[in-house]
Amino acid sequence: MQxxxxxxxxxxxxxxxxxxxxxxxxxxxDMWHNRWALPPNVAGLKWIHKVVSSDPHDxxxxxxxxxxxxxxxxxxxxxxxxxxxxxxxxxxxxxxxxHFRNASRRRRASVLRDVVLSALLYDEVIAQxxxxxxxxxxxxxxxxxxxxxxxxxPRLEAMKRFGPFAIIVRxxxxxxxxxxxxxPEAVLMKKxxxxxxxxxxxxxxxxxxxxxxxxxxxxxxxxxxxxFTHCTVFDYMDIEQRAVWxxxxxxxxxxxxxxxxxxxxxVEILREEHGLGFLPWAAKVGGTTLADGETQQRIPMxxxxxQAGQWDTQNIVETLLTSEVIAYAAAPRxxxxxxxxxxxxxxxxxxxxxxVPPGHALNALAPPAxxxxxxxxxxxxxxxxxxxxxxxxxxxxxxxxxxxFATLNLATQSGIKSLAPYKELAEDALAEIFTLMxxxxxxxxxxxxxxxxxxxxxxxxxxxxxxxxxxxxxxxxVELTADVPSDRMARINAASMAVRELGYSRERALxxxxxxxxxxxxxxxxxxxxxxxxxxxxxxxxxxxADLEIGEMIGKMRKVVPANEGAEDAVSGQGFNPAMGGSPAxxxxxxxxxxxxxxxxxx
Numbered sequence: 001m002q003x004x005x006x007x008x009x010x011x012x013x014x015x016x017x018x019x020x021x022x023x024x025x026x027x028x029x030d031m032w033h034n035r036w037a038l039p040p041n042v043a044g045l046k047w048i049h050k051v052v053s054s055d056p057h058d059x060x061x062x063x064x065x066x067x068x069x070x071x072x073x074x075x076x077x078x079x080x081x082x083x084x085x086x087x088x089x090x091x092x093x094x095x096x097x098x099h100f101r102n103a104s105r106r107r108r109a110s111v112l113r114d115v116v117l118s119a120l121l122y123d124e125v126i127a128q129x130x131x132x133x134x135x136x137x138x139x140x141x142x143x144x145x146x147x148x149x150x151x152x153x154p155r156l157e158a159m160k161r162f163g164p165f166a167i168i169v170r171x172x173x174x175x176x177x178x179x180x181x182x183x184p185e186a187v188l189m190k191k192x193x194x195x196x197x198x199x200x201x202x203x204x205x206x207x208x209x210x211x212x213x214x215x216x217x218x219x220x221x222x223x224x225x226x227x228f229t230h231c232t233v234f235d236y237m238d239i240e241q242r243a244v245w246x247x248x249x250x251x252x253x254x255x256x257x258x259x260x261x262x263x264x265x266x267v268e269i270l271r272e273e274h275g276l277g278f279l280p281w282a283a284k285v286g287g288t289t290l291a292d293g294e295t296q297q298r299i300p301m302x303x304x305x306x307q308a309g310q311w312d313t314q315n316i317v318e319t320l321l322t323s324e325v326i327a328y329a330a331a332p333r334x335x336x337x338x339x340x341x342x343x344x345x346x347x348x349x350x351x352x353x354x355x356v357p358p359g360h361a362l363n364a365l366a367p368p369a370x371x372x373x374x375x376x377x378x379x380x381x382x383x384x385x386x387x388x389x390x391x392x393x394x395x396x397x398x399x400x401x402x403x404x405f406a407t408l409n410l411a412t413q414s415g416i417k418s419l420a421p422y423k424e425l426a427e428d429a430l431a432e433i434f435t436l437m438x439x440x441x442x443x444x445x446x447x448x449x450x451x452x453x454x455x456x457x458x459x460x461x462x463x464x465x466x467x468x469x470x471x472x473x474x475x476x477x478v479e480l481t482a483d484v485p486s487d488r489m490a491r492i493n494a495a496s497m498a499v500r501e502l503g504y505s506r507e508r509a510l511x512x513x514x515x516x517x518x519x520x521x522x523x524x525x526x527x528x529x530x531x532x533x534x535x536x537x538x539x540x541x542x543x544x545x546a547d548l549e550i551g552e553m554i555g556k557m558r559k560v561v562p563a564n565e566g567a568e569d570a571v572s573g574q575g576f577n578p579a580m581g582g583s584p585a586x587x588x589x590x591x592x593x594x595x596x597x598x599x600x601x602x603x
Contacts, residue, residue, distance in 0.1 A: 001241065001271065001272075001273065002241075004243065004245060004266070004268050004271060007236045007241075007243040007245075007271070008234075008245070008258045008259050008266065010186070010188075010236065011176075011188050011190075011234055011236055011258040012257070012258050012259060014176040014177075014178055014186075014188050015176055015188070015190075015258065017176075017294065018176050018294055020293055020294055020295040021172075021294040021295055021298065022173055023295075024295050024298070024300075024306060025122055025172060025173050026173070027306050028121050028122060028300055028302060028306065029121075029173075031056035031057065031302055031305070031306070031311055032056065032057055032060055032121055033057075034052050034054055034057055036050075036052045036311070036312070036315050038050055038319070039316065042316070042319070042320075047323055047326075047327040048319060048320075048323045049319065049322055049323045049326050050315075050319055051315065051318040051319045051322045051323075052315055053311065053314050053315055053318060053382075053385075055311075055314070055382070055385055055386075055389065056302050056305060056311060056385070056389070058389075059301065059302070059388075059389030059390045060117070060120050060121055060301065060302070062390045063116070063120045063301065063390045063419050063422065064113060064116050064117045064120060066390070066416070066419065066482050067116045067419060067422075067423055067426065067480050067482060068110065068112045068113040068115075068116040068117075068480075070480070070481045070482075071097070071101070071112070072100075072112060072427075072430055072478045072479065072480055073478065073479045073480075073481065073511070074093045074096050074097055074100075074434060074476065074477075074478055075093065075476070075477040075478070075479070075511075076089040076090075076092045076093050076096075076474060076475070076476055076477075077089065077474070077475040077476075077477070079470075079473060079474070088468060088469070090519060091462060091464065091468075092438075092464060092468075092469060092474075094450065094452035094462055095448055095450040095452075095462050095464045096434045096437060096438075096476075097452075098450040098451055098452060098462070099163050099164070099165050099437065099448070099450060100165075100167070100433075100434070100437075102162045102163035102165070103162065103163060103165045103166060103167045104167070105162055106162040106163075106166055107166075107167075107168075111127075111167045111169060112430075114169035115127065115169055115426050115429055115430060115433075116422070116426045116480070118169060118171075118172065119286065119422040119423075119425040119426040119429070120300065120301050120419075120422045121300055121301070121302075122171075122172045122298065122300055123285065123286040123287050123298040123299055123300040123301075123303070123421075123422070123425065124172045124283075124284070124285045124286070124298055125169070125172075125282070125283075125284045125425060125426065125429035126169070126170045126172050126175045126177065126187075126281065126282070126283050126284075127167055127168065127169045127170065127281070127282045127429065127433055128167075128168040128170060128189075128280065128281055128282075129165065129166075129167055129280050129281070129282065129433055129436040129437060129440065130165065130166040130167075130168065130280070131164060131165060131280075131440035131443075131444065132159055132160065132163075132164050132165065132166060133164055133444060133446070134440070134443075134444065135166075136159075164440075164448070165437055165440070167433060170189065174189055174190060174191055175187060175188065175189045175190075175281075175283075176188045176189075176190075177281075177283045179283075179285070183279075184279060184281065184283040185238060185239070186236065186237065186238035186239075186279075187236070187237050187238075187279065187281045187283065188234065188235070188236045188237075189234075189235045190232055190233070190234050190235075190255060190258075191232070191233050191235075192230055192231075192232050192233075192249075192252050192253075192254075192255060193230065193231060193232075193233050193246075194229070194230055194252070195209065195228060195229060195230060195231055195248075198231055198233060198246055202244075202269050202270070208267045208268065208269070209231070209246060209248075209267050209269070227250065228248040228249065228250060228264075229249075229250060229251070229252070230248075230249050230250070230251060230252040231246040231247060231248050231249060231256075231267075232246065232247045232249060232255050232256040233245075233246045233269075234246070234247070234258050237274070237279065237280075237281070238279065239277075239278070239279055240273055240274070241271075241272070241273055241274065242270065242271075242272060242273075242274045243268075243270065243271045244268075244269040244270040244271075245258075245266050245267060245268045245269055246266070246267050246269060247260040247264055247265070247266045247267075248260075248264045248265065248267065249264050250264075276443055277443065278436070278439050278443075280436055280439070280440070281436075282429055282432035282433045282436055283432075284425055284428050284429040284432060285297065285298060285425075286298065286299065286421055286422065286424075286425040287299040299421075301388065301389070301390075301422065302388065302389075303388075304388045305385055305388050308384075310381055310384055310385050311385070313377075313381050314378070314381045314382065314385060317374055317377050317378045317381060318378055320371075320374055321370065321371065321374045321375060321378055324368075324370075324371060324374070325370065328367075328368040331365075331367065331368055332365055333364065333365055333367070334362060334363070334364060334365060335362070335363045335364075335365050336360065336361070336362055337360065337361040337362075337363070338356075338357070338359050338360030338361060339359060339360075340357075340360070342357055342360075343355075343356055343357065343360055343362055345362070390415060390418060390419065416482045419482070423480055423482075426480060427477075427478045427479060427480055428478075430478040430480075431476045431477060431478045434476050434478070435471065435474070435476055438469065438471045438474065439471055441464065441466055442466045442469075442471055444466075445466055446466075447463050447464065447465050447466075448463070448464040448465075449461060449462065449463055449464075450462040450463075450464070495509035495510070496509075506518075506522060507519065507522060510522070
């Protein structure tokens with residue numbers, strides 16, 4: 001295996017190759033976080049009030065909200081045409097969806113939201129897929145094969161609460177990837193850490209860090225060296241090997257060079273062949289490969305705004321325009337003409353008169369108007385920036401009153417189309433993440449357990465064995481559905497028309513309107529129809545039993561009461577017809593009815 005200097009040389013070359021890219025990504029971060037500094041020739045003026053436009057941030061935020069509000073729909077292509085293959089593909093889809101949701105719950109921020117944000121802001125998505133059972137075994141191996149001590153055990157048990165996977169979406173500025181025409185070949189991550197955190201994380205492998213700290217604390221030439229408090233950890237990994245080393249430093253702000261220096265040496269932590277057979281990093285870049293430079297290959301949403309310097313121009317113009325209005329806010333409102341300044345204006349009640357001595361004149365001054373040139377330039381720059389952003393209808397949902405639905409739907413669809421490149425990038429990155437999850441399952445050789453709903457809407461366990469799939473043959477597709485009401489209504493109407501008039505598949509129609517598990521929806525709909533049918537049958541059965549009981553009761557009463565007109569009326573009532581569903585008459589006491597009939601006969 002190669003020496004550490006070999007990996008340090010590769011790391012230094014990868015960082016240098018991404019220099020222009022990192023400069024552009026830092027500019028994207030500035031626009032996202034609204035960081036902007038006044039030009040030196042303007043910053044010294046006292047009347048200047050800095051104004052920073054939030055248009056770039058609002059555009060990225062709107063695009064993230066539109067594409068990350070609905071869970072991704074996972075589609076695994078069946079390996080065969082039979083029903084068993086389709087059922088197996090559906091099983092894999094459910095297991096992946098459940099574990100992805102748990103992995104997102106593990107983190108402070110949503111995995112889906114971070115993936116979409118990275119695609120929009122950087123036009124690059126880099127995520128690390130960690131299999132926690134493998135990570136736990138690595139920690140134990142770092143402790144020389146001994147079991148975890150008491151302080152680590154509860155933490156490791158707590159890690160298992162959210163499933164076996166952790167998906168960490170990295171900022172592309174922290175990661176450098178060496179791409180080839182075939183795949184990502186190697187990944188280098190650099191990160192500034194506290195020395196205590198690095199030592200606790202790497203365990204016994206970080207003993208050399210402690211030795212270097214002790215050396216740095218000794219006096220050298222009668223003077224004590226600066227104390228090391230932080231380190232930059234470099235983690236290099238390719239298909240076969242992994243190397244980790246740290247460069248000591250005295251602050252936590254700057255990043256050290258991978259080679260280190262004499263005063264801040266590089267300390268090896270880990271160097272081994274990992275034996276995974278795959279690279280557990282999902283790395284996807286949008287843009288184009290037709291350009292040569294790294295900056296030209298990535299085309300984030302704000303790329304044209306950055307290249308043309310439009311955001312700087314907008315901020316300068318808005319700053320001058322606003323500062324001028326503020327500076328003129330206390331401008332004089334009256335002009336006094338005359339030999340003295342004895343005119344006094346009493347601002348009391350509205351309409352109060354001003355008394356001007358002879359020989360003097362008091363004239364009102366018009367308030368300073370806005371600079372029309374600055375206002376026109378500000379409007380023009382805002383319109384140009386608007387072309388590179390998400391349409392306003394997707395940002396705020398505001399539209400003129402009385403707008404026809406067809407017009408609103410067309411504007412919404414056009415706005416969503418502007419997000420298409422970044423939507424596809426996020427979908428490809430998510431598909432790669434799901435593939436890596438299956439790679440980890442295949443490497444571990446253990447069953448992957450999950451929970452999903454069955455046809456009755458109840459939760460049931462899912463067990464996915466590595467023998468149930470072949471990662472090399474599986475094709476995983478992911479679709480992100482825009483969370484826009486008009487878009488969803490248009491999808492539903494189109495799907496309904498296709499099913500009704502063209503005989504389109506109901507399952508395919510449900511998938512196109514955004515349902516993640518179309519079969520489950522169909523099973524639930526079928527079960528609801530069966531429940532309604534059973535309820536209707538039960539109602540008819542009870543009605544028939546009630547009618548039968550009423551008929552039997554009337555038959556018994558007719559045997560007890562003499563068959564004459566008065567008794568018959570007293571028993572059944574006038575106009576009572578049980579078959580018509582009317583209310584039964586109140587039946588009198590048979591003895592009383594018989595007595596009344598006898599009195600009528602004697603009379």
